[in-house]
Amino acid sequence: MQTTDERMACPCGSGDRMADCCGRFVDSGEPPETAEQLMRSRFTAYCRKRIDYIVETTHPDARTKNLRGDVQETAEQLTWSALKVISTSHGQTDDKIGKVIFEANYEHDGKIEKHHERSRFRRFEGKWKYLDDNG
Ligand SMILES: [Zn+2]
DSSP states (O other): OOHHHHHSBBBTTSSBHHHTTTTHHHHHHHOOOOHHHHHHHHHHHHHHHHHHHHHHTTTTTGTTTTTHHHHHHHHHOEEEEEEEEEEEOSSSSOOEEEEEEEEEEETTTTEEEEEEEEEEEEEEEEEEEEEEEOO
């Protein structure tokens, strides 16, 4: 049985159904093969308020004490849309590190703002994890 989430277009904006896109990682637990897939799936997880997924895909070195609370607050207060991946470097199946530069819109208190990020990713136990926003 499919949920409504699975049938609808993926929040990451790929044009695919969520079940065929980020849902494979967020809902079905497949490990993303590339840093960009992880980045997109974390964006989708923010849109769907899947806090566990965001915490789980944060590199252990980057898990601050208040990570869960911070993630929850961000997910609940901001409405994300219009993800646009600007560039990626490394982050492929044979790489150990990767970088994804992206933009997205978020709505907070009725105002739309633009978020720009240079995310860095690193593998941990073979799986891609989010490390930080490198400015
Ligand atoms: Zn997606």
